[in-house]
Amino acid sequence: MNKFLLLLLFPIFVFGQSDLNTIDSLLKKKQFIKAEKTVIDFLKNHPNNLRALEFLGDALSYQKKWDDAVVQYKKLVKAQQNKANYHYKYGGALGMKALSVNKLKALGIIGDVKKAFLKAAELDKNHIETRWALVELYMQLPGIIGGSKNTSLKFANELEALSQVDGYLAKGYIHEYDNKPELAEKYYKMAIDLGGSLNCFNKLTNLYENQKQPQKAIQNIEAAQKIHQRNALHYQIGKVAAEYNTQLEKGKQCLQTYIANHSAKDGVPLAWAYYRLAQIYKHKNNKEEALKWIDKAITNLPKIKVFQEEKVNISIL
Incomplete structure (x- = not known):
């Protein structure tokens, strides 16, 4: 009897999985409006499918529909409270919403943003994206509402333990934000020497441009071109x-x-x-x-x- 039910339900599972793969493909192709419509249609018959809810949140986020994205990610957090990535995405959408509203409303949101990111970091000691979010959050928040360079550096050190390159880039970001370009340059160069990715080169180029040092910027871009073509x-x-x-x-x-x-x-x-x-x-x-x-x-x-x-x-x- 169990085998019979399994065979009966198998085609439904296959079709559902196929639909989800189609939505995933649409997101990767940056067809966000079509992905949103497709996943909404899918959720009419599968309202509790967590992967579909996450795809909907992602499609909405890519379109900067932060209020709607927050609603979807909150459903995920409630459904699986121990999944770090759900807390991370929820915090991220809340954070972007805070940037889009007036300062008074933003103050009421920041606490939830911080709580979501900290929970994600607690749940997954290897979650690099969450630690990046915390580095940026604690640097950008004014001290009066919890901003702290020392706390930002703490998470940068955690990043460095997971990925030296990310740690160096995070410390470069912190010192650049803190208006210490010499230290920022030092860490961005360390990231280039160790990792050499295009992202590492771009961080240093942007620093030089922000510091109005075009000769150094061009020299750095030329160094990147020799490697990455x-x-x-x-x-x-x-x-x-x-x-x-x-x-x-x-x-x-x-x-x-x-x-x-x-x-x-x-x-x-x-x-x-x-x-x-x-x-x-x-x-x-x-x-x-x-x-x-x-x-x-x-x-x-x-x-x-x-x-x-x-x-x-x-x-x-």
């Missing part, structure tokens, strides 16, 4: 050159290379490369070429306000 790095060099009016010829060549080899995986639309070329030609006082490239940028993405503003600046040269 990414077309997107050509755009980054061109962007820094255009923004800081430095190494203009190198910037122009890199942008031309980026345009010639562009594909969807590069991330930055071609219109932005055209815009950066326009900026470079403006710095060179070549009004004709600058107008040519800014017009291409506007034609490609006509609703970008900064392109229209740049055309005005070029026109008065």
